[in-house]
Every structure is written in structure tokens, then in C-alpha cells.
Amino acid sequence: MSSNTKKIPVAILGATGMVGQQYVALLANHPWFEVAVVAASTRSAGLRYGDAVLSRWYPEIPFPDSLKDYLLADALDIKSIAPRVKLVFSALELPNKEELQELENAYAQAGVAVVSNASAHRWTNDVPMIIPEINHHHADIIPAQRQQRGWNGLVAVKPNCSIQSYLTPLFALMQAGYDISHVAVTTLQAVSGAGYPGVPSLDIIDNIIPYIGGEEEKTEQEPLKILGDIRDGRFFQREGLTISAHCNRVPVRDGHTACVSVKFAGAKPELARIIDIWNAFRSAPQELGLPSAPTQPIVYLDETNRPQPKKDRMRQQGMAINVGRLRACPVFDIKFVGLSHNTLRGAAGGGILNAELLVSKGYIK
């Protein structure tokens, strides 16, 4: 489908959904990857991609006209898709977790790298759940995964969008020597996090919904794997860290806000020192020059009333973690507010950054 033989051909599974559209938008001019296949459910297979999504195109980036006439493949048709790509981004929404695991496994078995937004494999023992600025080294479980599973492909996943607004800032402090024992976080999550059609307007105009199914559990537990260790070809969770979450849906289109309170396990940095650590923080994506990496992954905003979703979510193409309002906490040690774009950094952008990391480390060729 393309004459450019240098780019890595990829498939997007679930290309009609909101996250799938965001993948398509972000990959339109990607220097390394090229969309070779757009795939969706069996029901949509055969439709022209433009016909299927144009009337409900969600990303701010305009629809790439070059994909208008692509025919939607059936995401379950591994035999047809796998030979045409090296990498699939999995953004399928299947009701059944096991079914999705099997599908992702089957692609890996067919020699394809799978980078998944789905939660199916997040707790699989030998599957890395990666935020590249934090646990890029977790990618190095891939050789063990391949050996254990007997496949040439790979499966890697990204975590839930709700943790992206606060975990990298916490990690930056931990890495600087300030260990953290307790975190209390309240999230104010955008409606795009629920996909499309997602949240009914009658539920959210002039309203807050103080509950999102499964979200508090993910917010409390996924960080423990991401901050954990690899031993003997499997993951062990971080110990000594406890997180408690309140998750709310709010009338905002994009951008998850997190109000975070933190207790350190030992030494407590000064507030000014914390801001320095955050602003100076760089990690593998920056050092490796990954195309989707934000130049400065954590940006501290000095204004008293920031970060705000509308004003800050698009910073650095939606890949920055915005923080602000750092102050002492009478109950814990410090408090701050974090914000990231849930469908860019928190979904498709994060997935692409993961894939770039895997390419850079040689696991996708």
C-alpha cells in the first residue's frame, strides 16, 4: 500500500474507535511508522475507512485523506493482517478479556509486535506495562517473554490513562532519592476517557459523576507494577508504596486532572528542590530522541491556578505532564496538581512512544 519501503508497516486494531482514530491521526506523518492496515470488528470489515469514521472524527488533527479509501480489515483475521505488518496497535474494545488476550497472543505468535491500549494483558506476568519515561527497562523482559511463549513477536501494554497525570512526577522524585510511601489521589477525568458514544450528555451537563467503573482499582494498582522489578523473567510489584484513589467524571472533553497528596518514606525534599527535579527530569525517550517524546516530559507551571485542561492539555503535542500548585500538606508531606491529555499521552501517544522505545531497543525491526 506504500512505496516507502523504509517505514515500518503497522496495523491499527479498533481503528474506528476514539483511541484508534487518535492513532491514525498521530501516525499520519510519523517518521518511522506507516499505517498499512486499519482494522475493526468483523461487523465493520469491508467498509471504506473514510465512510466509517468521517462523520464522527474525534481528533483535533484533521482526518488524513490518504486513508479515506482504505478498506477496513477484520481485526480477527490475523492470517491476512499479520503478513502485511511488523507491528499492531491494539485499541480494540472486546467485552471478553480472555478473547482479547488470545487475539493479541495470536498476533505475537504470528511474529508481530503488539502494543496494546487494552487492559487485558496488563497483569500478565511476562508482559511489560510501560510508561517510557519511567520503566523503559521493563521492555527488556521481551527476550524472556519470547522464550517462555515461544513466539517471535511480542506483547507490550500501556497503563490506564488515569495514572499518567501523576505517576511520572512521583517517579522523578523517587529517582532523585526521595522515596514515597503513601499517595492519595483524586482524579477529575474527561469524558473522552469513556470512548464514543461514552458518557451521555444528560449525565454530565451541569453535573459530576463521582464513580468510574474499575478506575480506582487501576489507579491504585497499576503503578505498583510499573515501579516494580523484573526477576526471573517476571514482574514483582513495588513494595512499601500504597495508593488510594477517588475517580470522578467531569464535564471536560479532554485532559485528566489529578489532585495528589504525597507522603515520603524518608527524606523530604524542599518544595523548590522538587520543582527543579521535575523541570530537569529527562529519561530514555529524550535521550534516545524518540520522535514522539516531549522535550521536557514534566513541566511545572508557576501560576497559582494551573494546570487547567483547556489551557495545558496540548502542551508539547499533548505529551507533556503538566504539574502545578506544589505546596506543603498538613496531613501528608506535599500536595500538587497534575494534568495530562488522556487520549494523547494517556492513550495513542503513549502507545506510539512505547512502540518507538521498542524499535529503539531493537525489539521491533
Place this chain on the structure above:
Amino acid sequence: MSSNTKKIPVAILGATGMVGQQYVALLANHPWFEVAVVAASTRSAGLRYGDAVLSRWYPEIPFPDSLKDYLLADALDIKSIAPRVKLVFSALELPNKEELQELENAYAQAGVAVVSNASAHRWTNDVPMIIPEINHHHADIIPAQRQQRGWNGLVAVKPNCSIQSYLTPLFALMQAGYDISHVAVTTLQAVSGAGYPGVPSLDIIDNIIPYIGGEEEKTEQEPLKILGDIRDGRFFQREGLTISAHCNRVPVRDGHTACVSVKFAGAKPELARIIDIWNAFRSAPQELGLPSAPTQPIVYLDETNRPQPKKDRMRQQGMAINVGRLRACPVFDIKFVGLSHNTLRGAAGGGILNAELLVSKGYIK
């Protein structure tokens, strides 16, 4: 202005503002009180009340036509207002705290009872800050206040709207023998809390503002006075309780939501026991049969996604504290969500309930 000699004549200072309007609305058919004077700034004095507020009438309760032709008095003109009323509800917004204190003092000096929504006197040593379901007995500082000040009137205040969604539920547990040592609360506050014109629409459509000036300090400190003791004619703050707050402005018209995490000092009640305590909680306003008292001051909602501002703020004429989502907390002991109507329970309704308590206790005659 009225032939009904049985009702207590009252003035509303700041009657053109949002809270003042809410007072007017709630007092329209009040069994004990009757609006004799509507007063505002010197600038508005002399206008017909209907002309001044009809085009920007905020309450859900329709404008009471009987007040349409009242002429706005100058709130600073104590000599003219005080003789006509026994009670003033102070909802003036003066830039200067000392000025407002002096004005409220002068009314008390003129023999009038002042029930204030303003923060000017909240930390005055002999002025009670009352949530009637919690610290009704704080009203009993009035005799000492009168003696110390040498006035026949009185000054009593109500606390900030942001604490009303969570403090009564906490108090109910404390009263039942479960002492609390730490509270972490994140509020999602409605735009009506900022008055009118208040929050610009460009700041809040598709946005969150994670900061409200002065609000976190009030949320953390006012409960300590409310839960404190009277000794020697003055207040002493509650010891052994620490509160930490994140306060956010959200795109909701009315109703402040609070995500609350609680650590007990000693014994920890079972979750089912807590719900029982909340639903069964009754206090002085209910026992005294105060006209504005909700029958059940704390209402626990079983649905997993409640309370919600749009659906629950008007429960019991906007005077109920709605709670829900009670669950164990991995960091503290329990977590829950509270919600109350910020301009009813949290402002005018709370002020009227305070005045009813003071009448019932004989401090307003």
C-alpha cells in the same frame, strides 16, 4: 411594611447579590421571619428591588412579586434600618474585612441580631460559627458575647460553603464514639460559589480550575473551631484533628462535591455501622422542629455512582447532606463522597437555619 405583627421583621444586607437573592427567595413564605428591608450598597440604594434583580434572578424559586416595589435601603444606613428589624442577614461583599466587622458590630450595638454569611467574623473569639446540626451549643456563647461587647444584639456566623458537604457526616461519626485524626478532602465546587458575575464562562467551559483563593485554608481550619470548645467566654479549637484540602472549580451550576478520606484516631466502625449512623443521625434542628431543618440531615445513597450535583443537590429543599460511595481506603481507613447545595445548605439556607436556632434558644425575640 407588613401588617402581620407576629412574624419577626428581618433585613437582608446584600439583597441584590446571589446569596442575598437566595435569602429573599427562601424567606418569601417563612413561618417565623418576614422581609421588612432589602438593603444593598450605597450605589444601589433607592432602586426598586424588582428593577435591580429581576433580570438576573438566580434562585430556582421564582421572584416573590410582593417585594418588587420595595426600595433598596443603603446597608450602611444602620440608623434607618435597625429600628425596623430584629434580625439582619448579612450577605454583603465588602472588600475590607475590618469594615464589615464594624458594620456587623454596629448592628449588634443597635440591638439587632446579625447572622452573617461573610467571613469577617468567623475567627472572632466570641462569635460562634455554627452548623446547627453540629455545634448548636456554640450559640450559648451569646450571653458572654453580649456582656463582653456591651451590646443587646448579637453576631453569629455560618462557615464556608466548602465544608458543608463533609463535616456533618464526620461529626456524626465522632459523636457516635469514633474519633477522627486525619482527613484529606478534594472538593469539586460549583460556579455559583463564586457569586455573580463570578467565574467567566471562558474559564470554565470544557475546563477545570484547580484553585480557589482562600478556600483551602477555610476548608482546613474552620472545622476546628466548629468542633471546638467554649471556655471562659471564648472558643478553643479542636485538637488532634488535621485536615488537608484540594479545592477545584468545576463546570457545575450548584452543588459542591467532596471526595473525603478519613483516618480514625481509635476504634474503626464497620462500613455498615457508618451508614446506619449517618441515616439515623438527628440533632437539635430536628429535635426543635426548626422550620428549615431537613427531616433527615444526612442521607446515604446506595447507588454506586451517587451523590451527583444535578440529581441530589435539591434533596430536602437543598438542605440535606448527601453521602455515598463509602468504602475502605488503603491509605486512610475509609473513603466517601459528600455533596450539598452550596447556596442553600451552604449559604442562605444555612444562615436561616442558624437564625431559627437562635430564635428557638431565645437569643432572638
Place this chain on the structure above:
Amino acid sequence: MSSNTKKIPVAILGATGMVGQQYVALLANHPWFEVAVVAASTRSAGLRYGDAVLSRWYPEIPFPDSLKDYLLADALDIKSIAPRVKLVFSALELPNKEELQELENAYAQAGVAVVSNASAHRWTNDVPMIIPEINHHHADIIPAQRQQRGWNGLVAVKPNCSIQSYLTPLFALMQAGYDISHVAVTTLQAVSGAGYPGVPSLDIIDNIIPYIGGEEEKTEQEPLKILGDIRDGRFFQREGLTISAHCNRVPVRDGHTACVSVKFAGAKPELARIIDIWNAFRSAPQELGLPSAPTQPIVYLDETNRPQPKKDRMRQQGMAINVGRLRACPVFDIKFVGLSHNTLRGAAGGGILNAELLVSKGYIK
């Protein structure tokens, strides 16, 4: 299900939907009607009504606890429902128009009066489409309908919610002798008009949708039947009146606004005269003292910036037609803005008012 033998027992078909809920709310304390049966799709049949709707209860009126334990009947099970009621309010959403017509016919055949919110029968020749203040006399086709159909029940319908904000004011002028030839109307319609889940929040936060399927056709054509004549047991459309509509979905919960431009066929009233006609307008519902009739069906608001959905939709329990901004039009003759509550006056409230009219006229006993 009730011991009160004086009230007319009714069934609500589609009782779990938004309009069905509104019916349940409004009938909770109705002086003439009593909810004997709540019915829904076959799929929901057998559920407790409280379990089915409590978590998504939409009306401002609280859920009537007395209906909590009612078991949902299957709306298709006419044999079981018809003997228990004299009247059904049909708020079912069936994909197929013919199927719904047959269902409503079958109830009428079983001797039950059907008052329908659905569009299935709106253009049936012998079925009256009634706004009681306008064409109450259309109910008098019922004897002909009964004879032609050979049933003892009846079928009557209410028109689309989009026309309620402007048609009664136009009719008031026509009735006063000012015939109208052309109307151009642009509607700004609330999301509740699309039911639940209805409009996805991602489609409407910070957005307008300038299209609602089928709505412009209904807005242009239904008035012609309502303003038409009965001859020979069937309806003939009004001639000499042409309407053109733009229909938009806007980020408002409840209340349809209509911007209306009007050209008179002959004599043109002065603006002041029009306001007098509107404010003085009374019709059959008022004269008959129907329980749900607004005292003043058309209310003109003098303020320059009214009517507004949030401030005016609940006037007279949501049954008033609010008008304002009457002014000369450079292209037509006059312009004004109309507003009514789309799920009260425009749906359930309008349906109940129709039923009350039919009772009052003796067609329901």
C-alpha cells in the same frame, strides 16, 4: 394495585425511558389518574421498577417511592394490561412505525384510551394530534374514529416537542384575527429531547449540532394538521400557511428555544397589541379547569434577554409557553423568541393535559 377506586387507572408504556419517567413523576399525585401499570419492553419485563430506573432517574421531581416495587409489565402483553386500566400513555420507542401503530390500535380495540407521544399515528387520518390550548375540538373526531375503526377505546397523539415553543403564540394571534402566511423558525433544542442515553457528551460539550433527524419536517408540517379542519371524519391540513425550520441541538439539558419570524396574511397587529393578546390568551384547558393546565398558557417576559431555558423553563410547572423579544422584522413582519420545557409541556405534561381534556369531554370515563 390500589384501593382508591375513584381515580382512573392508567398504564405507562415505556416507563423506563425518559419521557416515561416524566409521566410517572407527574402522575405521582395526580387528582384524576393513578398509575396502575408500568410497562416496558419485553426485555425489561419482570424487573422491579425501582431497580430499573432509580440509578438513571431523570425528572426533577423525586422518584415516587410507592412505585419502587411495582413489577414492570411487558408493554406488548395487551391481554394482561388492558383489563387493569382505562388509559395508556404510550411513550414506547419502537424502531418500526407500523408495529407501534398496531400496538396502539390493539389497546384501543381492547377498549382502552391511548394517548401517545410517539409519532406513529400523527398523520393517521382519523387520529387527532392535539395541543389542548389550540385544537381541543379535534378531540371530537373520536366518535367518528370509533365508528370507523369499530373500537371502544381511542387513539389520540401529541405533536413533536419542537413546535410547542412557538405554535400556541401563533395560534393566539390567528384566533384574534391576524392570519399568518409565513413562518421561519430556528430551534435550539435541549439534549433531553433525544432521550437517554441520547446525545453523547463528546458531541455536545463546547459544540452545536445543526441537525436533528426528521425534526425539521415535523416542525414544518405538524402545525398544519393541528391548525386544520375536520370534515367527514378526517382531517384536512391548514392551507395558506408555510413554515420553514432550522433545527439545532445545543448544550442545554431541558427547554427548547425557538427564534421565530412571522409574516401576516392580512392585517398586522401593533406590537403592544400582540403582547396583550398573548398575556390574555386563555383556552379550553383553563376554562375547563384541567388539573395540569397552566393558569396563563402564554407568558410574555419584558426583559430584553428572555426567555432563557435555565430561568424560564419551569414556569407554571413547566407547562407555560414563554415568549419575549417581540420586535419588528425587516424581512417578515414580526420576530420573537419562544421557549417551553420539552419533556414537560413538550412531552409528558402535554400528554397528560391531552388525557385530561379527553376525560373532561367524556371520551375517557
Place this chain on the structure above:
Amino acid sequence: MSSNTKKIPVAILGATGMVGQQYVALLANHPWFEVAVVAASTRSAGLRYGDAVLSRWYPEIPFPDSLKDYLLADALDIKSIAPRVKLVFSALELPNKEELQELENAYAQAGVAVVSNASAHRWTNDVPMIIPEINHHHADIIPAQRQQRGWNGLVAVKPNCSIQSYLTPLFALMQAGYDISHVAVTTLQAVSGAGYPGVPSLDIIDNIIPYIGGEEEKTEQEPLKILGDIRDGRFFQREGLTISAHCNRVPVRDGHTACVSVKFAGAKPELARIIDIWNAFRSAPQELGLPSAPTQPIVYLDETNRPQPKKDRMRQQGMAINVGRLRACPVFDIKFVGLSHNTLRGAAGGGILNAELLVSKGYIK
């Protein structure tokens, strides 16, 4: 302030306001113009520009850091500003129209070209009010203006934001030979049109305001000057065209929607022909290759539910006029929906395009 001697140095009057900020954002990397002076009211003069606007920066384009340390000039200080610039963009909001006219005149007298967003000079006889795609030739009144006024500068203005969503599509038809006699337009205008702080959130969450002061008059009359003729060094309004407007404020951040009904004076084009005319329309800005000109000034969208503010306002950097829903009108001849970005095409972007036109025609050197 700049070493780049090739660009034309410009001042922005009212640089702290919303439109002024939008000018600053758009000019950050402009190929012809360079911001030499940011000016505001006397009160703000002397502040650093970054300090004055950073906390309330409105444009989607990030704040240009290079202007952070510019000191705000006093816009009234013509003596200091005029020598440093060739062009001022006037986005000042002065309460007094005459005062603003005098200020703009004084700049022209000082030899500076003034391109104004204000309404002060819109009806001045020898001042062109320009939408470059429509009446670019109106710029050619400048020599007469200079002679009559005896100044070397110039004053040109842009029209109100509310007419931009529909006038260019109408003009395209007129230019193609289809004269128009009557237009009825209902606008749904974004809150950013009211500036900052502008519309209070309590007035617009869950609400519509069916009135914007002065807006309907501008919407009805300004097109007549734009479509008019120059004779004897002054403008004559278009005859034979009548426009009627309803203007509404809606809960949308940016993007004015217009529902338009059109009656032709003579020949009526087929719908398909109209779409062809619109999509093919090009004018002076495109032919001259003006830097801010959209490639295709009118874009017809085929989807049934477009244009929508959120999805379409940014098309072609916010400079496109989006149209859709073309259909026959039962009262007039055709109906359609137009949409443009009110602070880009409708304000700062339109002003810059005007300035580019004046440069291209040699009136600014």
C-alpha cells in the same frame, strides 16, 4: 526592538484583551509583520506583557516567549508609538465611540495605517469596512480618504464577527449572477465573542441567552456597506437586499454558527450548482497569495450534521468559512448553515488579512 529590518513593524492596541492576544499569537511568526509595540490602557502601561497576560492567555497558539519582557505602552501615547511602527492593529475597548475615532484618526494623522476591529469607524463615510474575499476593491478609497482627511496614514476596519459565517457564501452566489433580495439569519454565537471576562458562567451553563446587545443591528446593516459601492470618495449601501437577524449566545467557546435562509431576486441556482460555486470560489486574497489567506475560503461539508463549532472552527487555521446542510426552503428559496471562528476569521485573523491586502495594494509600505 528587532534586527530584522525587512518586516513591517506593527503595534497592537489593546494587546491584553482577548482579540489583542489573538493578534499577538497570530503575528508571532508572520512573514511580513513584526510586533514592535504592545499597548494597552494607561492603567496597564509599564507592566511586562508576560506578567499582564500569561495567567489569562486565551489563544490555542502558545504565548510567544519572545514578547514576555516587552513593556506595555500606553495606547494613547501616540507620540511615542507612531514613530516606531507603520501599522497599528486597534483592538481597544473604549466606552466612548468618539474617543476611539479620534484616537484612530490621530494615528492616521501621524502617518500610521490603522486596521481596526472596533466598531467606531465602521459607518464613517470614507473608511472601508473590508472582508478581503468580498470587497477588496473598497481599499481603493484610501487615496480619497487621505486627500479628504489630509493624512498620510489610513484607517480601515473589519466588520462584526457575526456576519462572517454567512456573508462570503452569499457574496459568492451574487458574484456568480444569482442576486439575493432577502436573508433571514439566526446566529448561535460563542462566548469568546463577548471578550474576557465576558459572559458569566452562571448565565450560560445549561442555558441560552437569546439576546446580544447591538448584534442584530450590526448583522443586518454591515453587509449593506460591504456589498455597496464607492462613488465620489464615499460609500453607498447596497440596495435591494434586506436582512433580518436573531442573535443568540450559546455555551460554546469559539465559533459562530449561522442558520441562513435566502431568497433570490431573480434566477435561482440548483443546489448542486451552489455547492460548486462555493467550493470553487477564490478571490483577491488567494490570487495575491496573502500569507493569512485560506487556500479555499468557502468549504462545503457533505455530512448531514455539519458544520459544527468544535469540529470545524479550526479548518485552514480558523480562516475558512464552513458551510453545510444546503437544502430547499419552503418559505424562501434555500437554507444552509455557516460557521466561522469568531476570534480568528471573525477578529484578529480577519484584521491581519485586511492589513496584508493593504500592503499588497501598496497602501502600507
